[in-house]
Amino acid sequence: MDLTLVAEGLQFPEGPIAMADGSVLLVEIQRQTLTRIAPDGTRTTVADLPGGPNGAAIGPDGAVYITNNGGSFAFFDMGGLNIPGPTPESHTGGSIQRVDLSTGAVTTLYEACDGKRLVGPNDLVFDRHGGFWFTDHGCSTPDGRKYGALYYARADGSHIVRLRDHLISPNGVGLSPDEDVVYVADTMLGRLWAFDVAAPGELAPPAPLQPGRVVCNLPGYQLLDSLAVEADGRVCVATIINGGITAFSPDGTTEHFAVPDVIVTNICFGGVDRRDAWITASGTGILFKTRWPRPGLSLNFNA
Secondary structure (H helix, E strand, O other): OOOEEEEOOOOOEEEEEEOOOOOEEEEEOOOOEEEEEOOOOOEEEEEEOOOOEEEEEEOOOOOEEEEEOOOOOOEEEEOOEEEEOOOOOOOOOOEEEEEOOOOOOEEEEEOEEOOEEOOOEEEEEEOOOOEEEEEEOOEEEOOEEEOEEEEEEEOOOOOEEEEEEEEOOEEEEEEOOOOOEEEEEEOOOOEEEEEEEEEOOEEOOOOOOOOOEEEEEOOOOOEEEEEEEEOOOOEEEEEEOOOEEEEEOOOOOEEEEEOOOOEEEEEEEEOOOOOEEEEEEOOOOEEEEEEOOOOEOOOOOOO
């Protein structure tokens, strides 16, 4: 896979969005910004997002919706590699935010669900009805992890529901092409989950004692991060340790595409044929571009 370096010096980039004008929007978690990267690599700050902006997606109103983990990672340098570390004691929780692209104005939509504070919102995807699924990654504590969860919410701030709780470390989230499955990548387990959708914002009951269906568990020690879905239904998940993108077929078979960074965090698709792919290599602070062997799935909303 031939990679072109688009931008470097980014402070843990995540949440890339391929825009209609050829630019890429992404968050820089450590820098705490929503950033626009022009095709020539020029970087412009769209909005300041204190805490930890972690995921981003265009909503039905053309605004950018952000999963902000609230600063749930402390970063440290390991021989030139930027590593997200334990949760600082100052962390109190995260939120869902909306950014107006024309003004940079930031609005907080959700900080809690049913009276329970969101811990570390991580990634989100909009369905064709204009609602969005999002993951809460949880966070680390000196005594262990706070569990994560899978949620569904409306873009106007009027409704949020927790659909699956007590997940270890849910991270990337995406929808199948016909939107009858929500995919969730679990970081620590190296596992891709599939949750069957019964109706917009509703999940079908799982099998007894199981939160969802297991698509695949990666062998050895591999960690999973954010994801994007291909037009044919493959799920492309950023892979840590075995740095790159792992494409999961719904039947559980996998294909790995190596990237020269052990902390690859996300991928998005764009271009006329949806085969342009941008990859965030977050340990080295680089945004790469490449040609993907197959087209990515068109998202429901763009700007």
